[in-house]
Amino acid sequence: MNRLNRKVEYALMALKLMAQKRPGELTTAKEIAETTGSPFDATARVLQKMAQHKILRSEHGAHGGYVLVRDLSGVSLLELSQLILGAVKAAKCLQNMGDCELKDRCNIHSPISILNRKQEDFYKNITLGELLMERDRARTREVQA
Amino acid sequence: MNRLNRKVEYALMALKLMAQKRPGELTTAKEIAETTGSPFDATARVLQKMAQHKILRSEHGAHGGYVLVRDLSGVSLLELSQLILGAVKAAKCLQNMGDCELKDRCNIHSPISILNRKQEDFYKNITLGELLMERDRARTREVQA
DNA sequence: TCAAATACGCCTTTTTCAGGCGTATATGGT
DNA sequence: ACCATATACGCCTGAAAAAGGCGTATTTGA
Ligand code: SF4
Ligand code: SF4
Numbered sequence A, B: 001m002n003r004l005n006r007k008v009e010y011a012l013m014a015l016k017l018m019a020q021k022r023p024g025e026l027t028t029a030k031e032i033a034e035t036t037g038s039p040f041d042a043t044a045r046v047l048q049k050m051a052q053h054k055i056l057r058s059e060h061g062a063h064g065g066y067v068l069v070r071d072l073s074g075v076s077l078l079e080l081s082q083l084i085l086g087a088v089k090a091a092k093c094l095q096n097m098g099d100c101e102l103k104d105r106c107n108i109h110s111p112i113s114i115l116n117r118k119q120e121d122f123y124k125n126i127t128l129g130e131l132l133m134e135r136d137r138a139r140t141r142e143v144q145a
Numbered sequence C: 001t002c003a004a005a006t007a008c009g010c011c012t013t014t015t016t017c018a019g020g021c022g023t024a025t026a027t028g029g030t
Numbered sequence D: 001a002c003c004a005t006a007t008a009c010g011c012c013t014g015a016a017a018a019a020g021g022c023g024t025a026t027t028t029g030a
Helices: A006-019 A029-036 A040-052 A077-085 A109-124 A128-132 A137-144 B006-019 B029-036 B040-052 B077-085 B109-124 B128-132 B137-144
Strands: A056-059 A065-068 B056-059 B065-068
Touching: A006 A029, A006 A040, A006 A065, A006 A077, A006 A128, A006 B109, A029 A040, A029 A065, A040 A056, A040 A065, A040 A077, A077 A109, A077 A128, A109 B006, A109 B109, A109 B128, A128 B109, B006 B029, B006 B040, B006 B065, B006 B077, B006 B128, B029 B040, B029 B065, B040 B056, B040 B065, B040 B077, B077 B109, B077 B128
Parallel strands: none
Antiparallel strands: A056 A065, B056 B065
């Protein structure tokens, strides 16, 4: 249904790259942008956001960079999206400071709120660990197909 | 995560309204737009789309209108979204005719495709019936909380 | 002192979303 | 026959959101 935000994609690419490194090894925004092809500025911004939220640790100055400090199996896709995008709800009226001009005549408030809850549960249960570290996912998919 | 498209909201409002009527009773786009406060044109368009896909039946001319012809418990939110929005995938590269400029260097193809599949499954399992006909949903929620 | 890196705010461009307009067509009432 | 009221549909414009570039400050190792 919904297309993944580009910034979230950049974050996932960066995390995937960093997860493949030796523990403690630093990665620069430049390196990430160059290997993935993503724009430097946008990449740098999501790295900063993730550092603020303690998913990464940043080191300033020359030979600086970022390093993964949280176990990705403990980070949900919901958390990642929220820290990058801010809380995104299923409808305007649920959003923080959201004012929908239909709010008085609207007849789907409770369906929308139910859906919102289900969506949050769904994304909360997808961890970046399981998403990015697909070991023998190929085999699994063949079996399912 | 993702905000529901406005057209889909209009469709849900219309369906909810029509589901509350006597079986076979016609509802006009004008009535729906006026009672829900949604813009007439946008509402009319989603009604036409739903009629094309045989969720509604339309009657032309004076005293015309729309009537629900499918059991909403057999219609998924995925189906509704697809017929209104067209197939929407989790990323550009999965979209029909989608060309992502990163596709060769991108390192999250398979995570994205896994996510896409999960999302589709999720929305496929939400029926409009369960979403719109919330009988004693209030009680249910209290118990869960 | 310089080079390389993070940090951050602002701005423009691009793309998508939302919705209005015009017009054709169908149909029942008068 | 004519008109009022509906659906059907394509096109176009304006608003909103997404995407991303620019400038600059700060940190730090060589
Ligand atoms: S339309 Fe109804 S549900 Fe959607 S945002 Fe406005 S009030 Fe909330
Ligand atoms: S970034 Fe990777 S996943 Fe996202 S669209 Fe481009 S290719 Fe597909």
